[in-house]
Structure formats: C-alpha cells, structure tokens
Amino acid sequence: MNATAITTTTQPHFSSSRSAAAESSSNSQLHNLIPAKLKLDKQNNRCSLSVKCIPNRGIRIPSALALTAAEAPPSKATEMVADKIKRLVLEFKSLAEPIDRVKRLLHYAARLPPDNVSAREPESRVQGCSTQVWVEAEMDEAGRIRFRADSDSEISKGFCSCLIWMLDGAEAGDVLAVETHDLQDVNVGVYGKVNSRVNTWHNVLLAMQRKAQALVTERKQGIRGTCQ
Amino acid sequence: MMLTVEGVTVKLPYYSFPILRSPVRRATLNSRPFSVTASTLKEGHSETPSAPPTSISLGHLTRPDFPILHQEVNGSRLVYLDNGATSQKPTAVLKALQTYYECHNSNVHRGIHYLSAKATEEYELARKKVSNFINASDSREIVFTRNATEAINLVAYSWGLQNIKPNDEIILTVAEHHSAIVPWQFVAQKTGAVLKYVELNEHEVPDVDKLKDMLSRKTKLVVVHHVSNVLGSVLPIKDIVLCAHDVGAKVLVDACQSVPHMVVDVQNLNADFLVASSHKMCGPTGVGFLYGKSDILSAMPPFLGGGEMISDVFYDHSTYQEPPSRFEAGTPAIGEAIGLGAAIDYLSGLGMQRIHDYEMFLGKYLYESLQSVPNIRIYGPAPSEHIFRAALCSFNVENIHPTDLATFLDQQHGVAIRSGHHCAQPLHRQLGVSASARASLHFYNTVEDVDDLIRALNDTVSFFNSFK
Numbered sequence: 149m150n151a152t153a154i155t156t157t158t159q160p161h162f163s164s165s166r167s168a169a170a171e172s173s174s175n176s177q178l179h180n181l182i183p184a185k186l187k188l189d190k191q192n193n194r195c196s197l198s199v200k201c202i203p204n205r206g207i208r209i210p211s212a213l214a215l216t217a218a219e220a221p222p223s224k225a226t227e228m229v230a231d232k233i234k235r236l237v238l239e240f241k242s243l244a245e246p247i248d249r250v251k252r253l254l255h256y257a258a259r260l261p262p263d264n265v266s267a268r269e270p271e272s273r274v275q276g277c278s279t280q281v282w283v284e285a286e287m288d289e290a291g292r293i294r295f296r297a298d299s300d301s302e303i304s305k306g307f308c309s310c311l312i313w314m315l316d317g318a319e320a321g322d323v324l325a326v327e328t329h330d331l332q333d334v335n336v337g338v339y340g341k342v343n344s345r346v347n348t349w350h351n352v353l354l355a356m357q358r359k360a361q362a363l364v365t366e367r368k369q370g371i372r373g374t375c376q
Numbered sequence: 377m378m379l380t381v382e383g384v385t386v387k388l389p390y391y392s393f394p395i396l397r398s399p400v401r402r403a404t405l406n407s408r409p410f411s412v413t414a415s416t417l418k419e420g421h422s423e424t425p426s427a428p429p430t431s432i433s434l435g436h437l438t439r440p441d442f443p444i445l446h447q448e449v450n451g452s453r454l455v456y457l458d459n460g461a462t463s464q465k466p467t468a469v470l471k472a473l474q475t476y477y478e479c480h481n482s483n484v485h486r487g488i489h490y491l492s493a494k495a496t497e498e499y500e501l502a503r504k505k506v507s508n509f510i511n512a513s514d515s516r517e518i519v520f521t522r523n524a525t526e527a528i529n530l531v532a533y534s535w536g537l538q539n540i541k542p543n544d545e546i547i548l549t550v551a552e553h554h555s556a557i558v559p560w561q562f563v564a565q566k567t568g569a570v571l572k573y574v575e576l577n578e579h580e581v582p583d584v585d586k587l588k589d590m591l592s593r594k595t596k597l598v599v600v601h602h603v604s605n606v607l608g609s610v611l612p613i614k615d616i617v618l619c620a621h622d623v624g625a626k627v628l629v630d631a632c633q634s635v636p637h638m639v640v641d642v643q644n645l646n647a648d649f650l651v652a653s654s655h656k657m658c659g660p661t662g663v664g665f666l667y668g669k670s671d672i673l674s675a676m677p678p679f680l681g682g683g684e685m686i687s688d689v690f691y692d693h694s695t696y697q698e699p700p701s702r703f704e705a706g707t708p709a710i711g712e713a714i715g716l717g718a719a720i721d722y723l724s725g726l727g728m729q730r731i732h733d734y735e736m737f738l739g740k741y742l743y744e745s746l747q748s749v750p751n752i753r754i755y756g757p758a759p760s761e762h763i764f765r766a767a768l769c770s771f772n773v774e775n776i777h778p779t780d781l782a783t784f785l786d787q788q789h790g791v792a793i794r795s796g797h798h799c800a801q802p803l804h805r806q807l808g809v810s811a812s813a814r815a816s817l818h819f820y821n822t823v824e825d826v827d828d829l830i831r832a833l834n835d836t837v838s839f840f841n842s843f844k
Contacts, residue, residue, distance in 0.1 A: 246450050246787035246788070247450075247784075247787050247788045249787075250783060250784060250787050250788070254843055258843075278779055278795065278796045278811070279777060279779045279811070280810055280811075300777055300810065301777035301779050301780050302776075302777065302780050302840070302843070303777075303779065303780045303783050304777075304779070
C-alpha cells in the first residue's frame with residue numbers, strides 16, 4: 149500500500165477530557181485509537197498517511213494497528229488486550245526481514261502525537277531505557293487506564309505506539325496480566341525475554357504496569373488523580 | 377590505499393576447538409619482525425600516522441585469529457566496531473581457557489596436589505604477565521579483580537574511606553566513566569569530602585590547566601581517565617601526576633581504553649593506582665586488575681573479607697595477608713586470569729607500539745571518513761599534528777537518534793556500533809546531548825570495515841530522512 153493522500157488534521161490520540169461513555173462504547177474504541185491520518189480509505193482501498201508508506205516487499209501482513217472498528221475483536225476488554233497481543237505478534241512474526249520490522253515500527257511511530265511536551269517530564273521518564281522514553285498514565289471515570297507516551301527515538305516511539313494501542317483504555321487487571329514474554333516475538337534487535345536497558349518493549353511495558361498498579365492503589369485509597 | 381587481502385582472511389566455519397591455530401603462523405606472513413618497544417607515547421601529542429607497517433595491514437593479518445568476526449549478521453558481513461565496549465578474543469585466548477579447564481582446573485593457593493599447584497602456577501604467571509605488560513616494578517603490585525569497576529571500588533572503600541576526611545577534595549573530570557565517578561560519590565557521602573569536576577576546554581578535551589588550578593592541599597585524590605571512551609582524547613597523565621604529587625594528592629588512572637591500544641608504563645607515568653579490564657584487551661570477561669604502588673597497597677585495609685585474604689582467623693578478629701592476596705577474597709576467576717595472560721602474550725607478540733601505530737592510522741581514517749557524512753557532529757578533538765586521538769569516534773547525526781542509527785546499522789547492514797551515553801552521562805550533558813553513537817576500533821579492524829560503516833551510515837541517514 150503506497151499511499152500518497154495527506155490528511156492534515158490529527159485527532160488527539162489521548163485526551164483526558166474524553167468522556168468515559170464515549171471510551172467504553174463498544175465498537176468505537178479501536179476506531180478512536182487510530183489517528184485520522186492513518187485510517188483506511190476503504191473506498192480506494194488505500195491507506196491515508198501523512199508520511200511515506202513503506203512497501204512490505206510483497207509480504208501480505210495484517211497490520212494490527214490499522215484495523216478498523218469493523219474488524220475489531222470482541223468488545224470485552226480482556227479479550228481485546230489478549231487479541232491485540234496476538235495480532236501484533238502475528239504481524240511482527242510475519243515480517244521475516246529484520247529491516248521490515250524496523251520499518252513497521254517507524255510506521256507506527258508516526259501515530260504518536262508529535263512533541264507531547266507534557267509527557268516529557270522527568271517524573272514520567274521510563275527508567276532503564278537506552279533511549280529517553282516518557283510514559284504517563286491516568287485512570288478514567290470508568291476505571292480504565294489511559295496512557296500517553298513519547299520518546300526521543302523514532303524506533304522507541306514505534307514500540308510505545310504499539311503498546312498504547314494494546315493497553316490504552318484497558319482495565320488495570322488486563323494491563324497487569326500482560327507478560328513481558330508475550331511480546332518476545334515482536335522485538336527488534338533484542339531477542340527473547342532479555343531484561344536489558346536496550347529492550348524498550350520490556351522496560352516500557354513494565355513502566356506502564358507499575359503506573360497502572362499505582363493508580364489502582366490510589367483508587368483503593370480513595371485518592372483519584374494523575375499518576376506520573 | 378587498501379590492500380585487498382581477504383584471501384588471508386579465510387572464511388572459517390563455525391569455531392571449533394580442534395582446529396585451533398597458533399598465532400605463531402603469523403610470523404611467516406610478516407616481513408617485519410614483531411617489535412615491542414619500551415618507550416611510552418608522548419601523551420596528548422600527535423605522532424604522524426604511519427601507513428600499515430607491512431604490505432598486509434595489521435587488521436588483515438590478525439583477522440584470521442578472531443573466529444567470531446567471520447560470520448554474517450542479518451544477512452550482511454559482520455562489521456564489529458564496538459571495541460570500546462568489549463574486544464573480541466583471539467583463538468589463542470580461547471585455547472588457553474580450554475586448556476586450563478581440560479588440563480589444570482583446580483583451586484589456587486589451596487591444595488598441595490598436582491592440579492592445584494599447576495593452577496596456582498598458571499594463575500600467578502598471569503599476574504606476572506600483567507605486571508610486565510604495564511611495567512610494574514613487582515607482580516605483587518597487581519591485584520586481580522572482577523573488572524576495572526571493582527578495582528576502583530576496591531580503592532574507594534579501602535584507601536578512600538581510610539584516608540579521605542571531611543572537606544578533603546577529590547578531583548575528577550566530567551569525562552569519567554560512571555565507574556570512576558559513582559564509587560567516589562559513595563566515599564564523599566560517607567566522609568564529607570567534596571567532588572570537584574574539571575570541564576572540557578574549547579577543543580572538547582578535559583581542561584588540564586583548570587585541573588592544575590584546582591589542585592590544592594585539600595586535594596587528596598585525582599581520578600582521571602587515560603583515554604576517553606567518548607571523546608577519544610588522551611590526557612597527559614605523567615604531567616597530571618607530577619602536579620598532583622606536588623600537593624600530596626594521589627592519582628588513580630582509569631586505563632581501560634589505553635592499556636589495550638598502546639604502551640602503558642606505570643613506572644613512567646608514576647600513577648599511584650591504575651585500573652584496566654581484561655575483556656577490553658582481548659581477554660575473557662570476569663577479570664580485571666588494579667595496579668597499586670607497593671607501599672600504598674601494603675598500608676590499605678582489606679576491601680572484601682573471606683578466604684584467601686586472611687592470615688589467621690579468630691572468633692572476634694582476623695589478621696590479613698600481604699597484598700595482593702589481602703584484596704583477593706574467595707576463589708578468584710582463575711581460568712579468566714589465565715586467559716588474560718594469554719591475551720597479553722598475544723598482544724605482546726604483535727607489539728603494542730605496532731598496534732598503536734596501526735590504530736592511529738585507522739582512527740584518523742575513521743575520523744576523516746565520518747566527516748563526509750552530512751550533518752554529523754563528531755565529539756572530541758580533531759586529530760592534528762599536535763593532538764592525538766584514539767581510534768574511536770562518538771557522533772550524532774542531526775535529528776536522528778543514535779539508537780535508531782545503531783538499530784538500523786545492525787538490522788540492515790550488520791554493522792555493530794554502540795549508542796547511548798556510554799556510561800558517561802555528565803559528559804553528554806556537557807556536550808548538550810543525551811546520547812551519541814560510537815564506532816570504536818581495534819587492531820583487527822580494517823579500512824574496509826570503516827568503508828562499510830560509512831556506506832551503511834549514509835544509507836541509514838537517507839532512510840531516516842526519507843521519513844521526514
């Protein structure tokens with residue numbers, strides 16, 4: 149899919165002002181998570197992108213993040229997260245060439261809102277990454293965890309984009325249920341379950357889980373607020 | 377200028393011990409005898425890079441000794457340019473490890489049986505080799521540690537806590553490796569001492585004049601690198617030691633990036649402590665060493681307690697061995713130390729001056745080649761007639777994260793470089809960046825390796841720029 153059409157408006161990926169009702173409405177969730185600039189143009193069967201689309205060397209790969217609401221799995225949050233992981237793993241496993249996995253990550257990196265300055269606070273910094281990654285989390289009124297992330301590395305942004313696609317809007321229990329080894333086949337450069345400062349998947353996922361856990365604890369204590 | 381002699385670099389199948397080859401064979405290829413000079417480098421000053429000393433470059437000559445280099449990574453020829461992080465191991469070292477475990481494995485300084493005696497002999501011979509390699513006056517001045525980091529911690533916890541008092545000053549440079557900073561932060565926190573940092577001058581080299589100005593009677597210790605792992609710059613250690621001693625301060629030299637690449641003579645430098653790491657000098661991981669002057673080591677209390685370091689143990693106290701045993705509690709990394717000894721034999725066989733000359737040539741070629749990459753910034757001093765820099769370059773390309781560069785270089789081109797802060801965050805802050813990419817060479821690298829890097833880097837930059 150070599151797209152050329154440009155969509156200039158970018159729908160905010162993450163907004164604390166979105167109503168819980170809107171977030172939880174059954175089939176709209178995935179659709180909302182796809183920025184306008186990446187939505188599929190079904191009529192033309194083309195992908196509208198604001199960046200150059202990367203050819204995938206003839207491999208037909210299901211693009212997990214590009215799914216429309218109609219293609220979305222069942223609405224139950226638990227199934228959503230598990231299914232998304234499967235889709236993502238399938239997608240990256242299908243990319244035989246390492247460079248294609250890099251390209252795919254860059255493709256997804258473009259989905260993160262640019263220069264999300266509020267997320268680049270020192271308290272939001274993910275410890276243990278070789279690049280700088282910032283993650284923020286908060287719990288909405290429906291008890292779902294909303295994530296926002298940024299990085300100074302495009303490839304790390306791609307990791308963040310995928311993780312947010314999987315976990316944003318999920319319930320805390322579902323976020324915490326994800327195992328780092330679930331993502332081992334999605335890795336680029338660092339293989340398997342390696343716990344390393346260069347394993348961005350691992351480190352960002354763990355940071356998201358820590359924040360989710362902290363939000364749960366806060367809510368239990370009757371304190372509702374933002375965890376940074 | 378390059379000589380295509382890949383014919384010499386036989387593509388080896390996967391390494392297997394039965395086909396271990398001796399580096400002695402190399403002598404027949406070399407028209408010039410191995411030369412090991414006792415002279416030290418004129419630190420901080422350039423020596424004209426000479427062409428490779430023989431018709432076959434040292435890189436091409438030695439590549440067959442490193443089986444790991446002859447493999448494909450991600451579909452491309454491996455180009456290993458991360459020697460600042462760790463070096464590869466020649467067959468001679470692998471063979472020494474295998475021989476030790478096959479023939480001599482036993483605990484040292486324990487049993488009277490044959491194997492223990494043999495292991496002890498080999499282990500102490502390795503100490504002697506290290507001693508000779510850096511020209512220590514006595515092998516008892518060499519303490520085996522796990523690595524250079526442990527060697528610095530040993531000095532910090534033993535000498536530092538005993539000798540440094542409140543308001544004493546420890547002078548470091550902003551370009552020190554974290555392992556030469558953090559232990560002294562511990563000491564400062566425990567003793568009330570003050571850490572003072574020397575910043576960079578306009579040439580992006582730690583300002584030695586300012587360092588000298590900082591020295592006073594309050595100064596108890598100066599901690600400096602010999603060769604910067606980021607800037608590639610070389611500090612005039614002999615000069616610094618002279619000035620530090622004038623005010624009664626001791627000097628600890630982090631020589632991790634110099635000992636593997638040039639002649640280092642501790643008696644000539646006159647440093648009080650010097651540390652280095654085996655794995656950066658073609659030896660195994662898990663072993664490093666501390667050099668300390670005999671009188672200073674003898675006055676230092678133990679760092680770690682346990683077997684081997686004691687003389688007598690009573691219910692409530694113990695007496696301790698003399699150095700170096702006093703500082704080697706527990707069973708040491710015997711095989712690794714012996715492997716380090718084999719690495720030293722290998723390096724000495726090539727000749728450290730020869731290695732240095734070749735790396736100067738190759739390092740200059742790397743620097744000049746990198747300058748051709750658009751929007752690149754290379755950190756540290758530009759090599760010139762007056763400024764010598766080591767064979768490594770840390771750099772950034774505008775608007776591309778170094779880790780993204782390194783990832784693409786690896787995944788698409790099989791080129792291994794390092795990205796990140798290289799354990800030097802204070803230095804990167806001073807340079808105004810959070811991270812950099814680094815290509816660091818060793819004597820087994822070639823002009824073709826550098827050419828491959830440049831080609832791959834240009835492709836990488838084009839790739840990322842196409843996304844903008």
